[in-house]
Amino acid sequence: MSRAVAILERLPAWATTGVGSLPHEDPAEAAAHAVAAYDLPFCPQLPRVEGDMIGEWLGADPGRCGWSPARDRERPPAWDALLTRLAAAPPPHRLVKLQVTGPVTLARALEGARGGGAGPGSGSGARAALAGELAAWLAANVAGQVRALRERGLDALLVVDEPSLTAATDEAVWDPLRIVAPVWGLHLCCAVPWEVVRAARPDLLSLDLLLPGALAGPALPALRELLARGGRVAWGVAPAAGAMPAAGSGPAPAAPPPRTVLDGARAGLHALGVDLDQLARGSLLSASCGTGLATPAHERQTAETLRATAAALRAERDLGPAVRP
Helix, strand or coil: CCCHHHCCCCCCCCCCEECCCCCCCCCHHHHHHHHHCCCCCCCCCCCCCCCCCHHHCCCCCCHHHHCCCCCCCCCCCCHHHHHHHHHHCCCCCCCEEEEEEEEHHHHHHHHHHHHCCCCCHHHHCCCCCCHHHHHHHHHHHHHHHHHHHHHHEEEEEEEEEEECCCCCCCCCHHHHHHHCCCCCEECCCCCCHHHHHHHCCCEEEEEEECCCCCCCCCHHHHHHHHHHHHCCCCCCEEEECCCCCCCCCCCCCCCCHHHHHHEEEEEEEECCCHHHHHHHHHHEEECCCCCCCCCCCHHHHHHHHHHHHHHHHEEEHHCCCCCCC
C-alpha cells in the first residue's frame, strides 16, 4: 500500500469536504466554517477578498505585469486563522486539504491576456513550457503550507484545480505538484479528459457529478480503475450557486434538500456497478464546485445537505462516521 493510500484510508466513508472557495469576507469566519462544517477541513479560498482563482495567484491584471519565477505570493488570507482552528480542533484523521489553481489553467489565462491563440504548433508548445514553470512555482509556494501542517502532525492533500484541462495536456506538467504533498489530486469542473486523468494517476479525483454525461463513455472504467488502486473520488453532488446575487435582487436560490441530493447521488453512483462498501470507502462528497459566488447562508445549507447525505449513505450499509484505522 502506498503512503498516499494509507493516509486516505484514515478518512471516514463518504467524508464531506468543500471544493475550495467560500463566500465569506472574514478569513476567521471562513476558517472556522471550513474546519467545523466538513469531515475533511480545507484552507478556504476567498474570491471576495483575494479575487477569482486566476487573480488569487497572478493578480488582478495578469496581462499587465505578466509572470516570472521570481514572483512571490503571500499565504492565503485565511491561513493563520485556519492553523489556529486546527490547533484547537484537529481532525481525527489528521488530513487537511489545500488547493491551488492549476498550472494549465494559469498558463491559458496568461496566454489569453497576451492575445495568444490556442492552436497547435509553437503556441501550444510555449504554453506547455510556461505551465511547467508555473507548476514549479506553485509547488514552491505551497511547500511552506505543507511543511507547517506536517510540523503540527497533519498531512496535506494538495488538490490542483484545472477547469481548463484538455485532452492535449501532458500529465507530466504536474510532476512538481505530485511530490510536494504526501497526497495529491485533481479537481475538474469541466468535461473530464479521461485519458489524461488515467495517465496522471491522481490519488484523488474531484469532479462534477451533475455535469451532463459525467459518467458516460470512458468515465466508468477510469473511475473503477482509480477506486481499485485505492484512490478516492470526491463526487460533486450538490449544486454550487453560479453568481453573487445583485444588491436588491432578493435572496439567492436555496440549496436543494438532502433527499434530492441523496437520490441524485445514489442514481449516479450506482451506475458504476462497484460494490457499495468499496464505493463508500473510496468516496467523498462535495458541492459541484466552489461556493465562493454564493452567499454564506447558501454555503451553510450546502454543508448541512452534504452532511445529511453522507449520513444517509453510511446508514445504507451501517457505515458510521468513525475514522478508519
